[in-house]
Amino acid sequence: MKKIAIIGGGAAGLAAAIAAGNELARLGAADECEIVLFEADPERVGRSILATGNGRCNFSNAHIDPACYRNADFVEAALRSLARLSEVSEWGSVQPVGAYGASAQGRAQPAGAFEAPVQRFFSDLGLMWREEGEGRMYPAANKASSVLDVLRAGAAAAQVRFAFGRTLSRIDAPTRAKGLLHLRFSDGSIEHADAVVVCVGGRAVSGVDFPAGIHVEPTRPVLGPLATDSRITRQLNNIRVKCAVSLERSGSLVAREEGELLFRDYGVSGVCVFNLSRLACEGDVLSIDFLPHMPAAERDAWLFARRKHLSARLGENGQITAENVLRGAMLPQVAQVLCKCAGIDPARPLSKKDVLALSRVIGGLCLTVRGIGDAKQCQVSRGGLSVAAFDSQTMEAVCASGLFAAGEALDVDAPCGGYNLHWAWSSGLLAGVSAARSVVSADGEGEGE
Template identity: 50%
Template sequence: MGEAKTIAIIGGGASGLAAAVAAGEAVRDAEGAARIVVYEAFDRVGRSILATGNGRCNFSNARPGEGDYRNAAFVRRVLLEFEGQAHGHVPSQAKTSTAYPNGVLGFFSDHGLMWREEGEGRLYPLANKAASVLDCLRAACTAAGVEERVECEVAAVEPPRAEGSPFTLRLADGRFERADAVIVAVGGSVARGLLPEGVPFREPEPTLGPLATEPRGPRRLDNIRVRGALELWRPGEETPPEERGRHGYPMGTHEGERLASREVGEVMFRKYGVSGIAAFNLSRLAEPGDVLAVDFVPWVRLCDMEAFLNRRRKMLRASLGHDVTWDDMLRGMVLAPVADVLLEAAALDGARPVAKGETVRMAPVLKGLRLPVTGLGDVKQCQVHRGGVSVRAVDDRTCEVRRVPGLYVVGEALDVDAACGGFNLHWAWASGLLAGWSAAERLRA
């Protein structure tokens, strides 16, 4: 009997562990004989999983769609193929009576994970700890006979020298190992160094992080959080009339600018600019020269804002029994430091009574405090790197590199990224599972 074949998975993060479980279970279910080996440079697998969602792990989204991703057409085809194959590999998806909305949720349910849904479809483990997701994955790896090789860094993958011969893995310590199929599940510049020459690759750059603004976010607002909306305006062209309502309650129109995107959620001011989920999501689109507009009252349209302020002034005058100042108007609506910044932007004196016609100056400021974008803020906070292997080089039915049969790339190794909300991890699981099943099938062929 010949030596068992090997599937090498480089990277023990989300996509790598998903690929390992998928390959191991597929080999086991087919009563085959193959080694599934995960190579991890750090001292344990799953470190990146434990760090997600501030340790809570927003592991998926209840309503994922290809429109949430960069290179959406490619993602759509991969997810369709994944869902089709999930019916044959994920037990809960095989029967209509037990099927979940997607194969990722079916996979995790079959391996014991329970979860709950929070706002905007975000899914978190019921235990509220990322460790519970990792525990389920590692238990599945053990049951499928997956080998973990920690503190074992792969420096390069050399393609087979002849048809039918194995890949060569060059380890960082100088040793060499062989594999019949390789799944690259690491992102950023690490993936670039691993891959054979000729695989098209976009240099990685951090994204999904805070934004730097000029002036540097009014510094006196550092660490203040507001629940509102954040819009990204791009100079050079105006928003067409038919698009002005497309993003919910737009702040209005700015001459010579186009509304690029709008996010509702938490906005956190920092000394360098703006952070929070809304800023993170806009960072995927923002460019230096764009303008952020902070909406402090997103439930009121700009065209209704003056009437809103006038009604508030009348209400406060009746309850306070004296002329209402701008300090009175903003008290209870925003924190005092925010009120100071708004008054400064509107060129109003907070201690003076609200004069006739002044609401027209405050309304656009409350609906759109403008902060010019200079770039990313603290890049250490960026959650993903944009870039990786070009999707044009990859078979969307298998995640296999077209020019290098037997070499697969998944998760962050591909030039795919998405907004916050569990979409990036959903992609990691789905692409990893698809590649694992495909690699196991290749070894059986």
């Protein structure tokens, strides 16, 4: 009996296991090869999936652009390869009839080549979903557990065996052609397999020893809050604002995001900050624009018009203060902090010079980045298995045949919006199908090693 070992039962591992089982069945080889999924958790697979999307699981995106991924060329080649595979493999033959979305017609647009394989995979498993803003896709039941339910059922149907409490610590390549891969676990136990798919995620990958030639880039948590100079942010702790945030390095723009920002006593959080955290370095500057749809000249004109309007209304005795001018445009706490940063006393009459200084700060409150704010809140790790060591057509290691990798274990990450899980499913499906094919096409010369 041959064996495919899947290491890690998160999104990528479950997709790989199901795809491998379905492909073996399609090739008429289900009785010749077992699929064992080794999971470090002592009692269950998919725990990491349950925490995603605030428990709702933003499992994919209706508009996948490979350019938004780290190592974009590798990702694009892999997604194209999966699209070709899904045209011929049975797991991809079901149309996404369960899909419905938030388009004008009330139905999802037909999926493109980069999205279709994942949608077909889940449609085949019976999942219904809903498309929300910016193409974010959630299960119709609005619970991450419904995604895990269909995956567990899919794994059972594909005859995947789970081995819990097994933490891989080392993989050795076969010593001769078509030999078996050797797996060493942290409890000292050893297993052999014809093919191995490594899906241990981003945090754990640096704890595994790989065969020579497979390099692991140092990992660090990203897609999380940023620590900044806190003198300003702690005065606004727990306040949310809709704004645009620019990440600047040495005066040049690195990236810009629009959305909700949450001030914390240590820095800033919110989806737009999470996305910028992938690119931010210590010493970079975050410039927050509180009125992003108002160009600078329009903002100046608006402030002067407010001052004039108030002066006409309040007459000679009324004080035209910054507090009065900004009332209704933003929360008083925010207005007070902006005044302080502009060097204005919010209770004193507002001069022309003050108006211009205030306008500048409203359009660009600057905070210096100190690093990641809270690693525990980070959604992915940057770094991991170097993609240069893997073939994007199959996800197989170039220098160790039979060894495949998928998901966040590879040095691939993306912004919020369902892109990271989309990569986990896609790369898992590609690796699972490729592993099954590699085992079936091998002539079994190495068995019993």
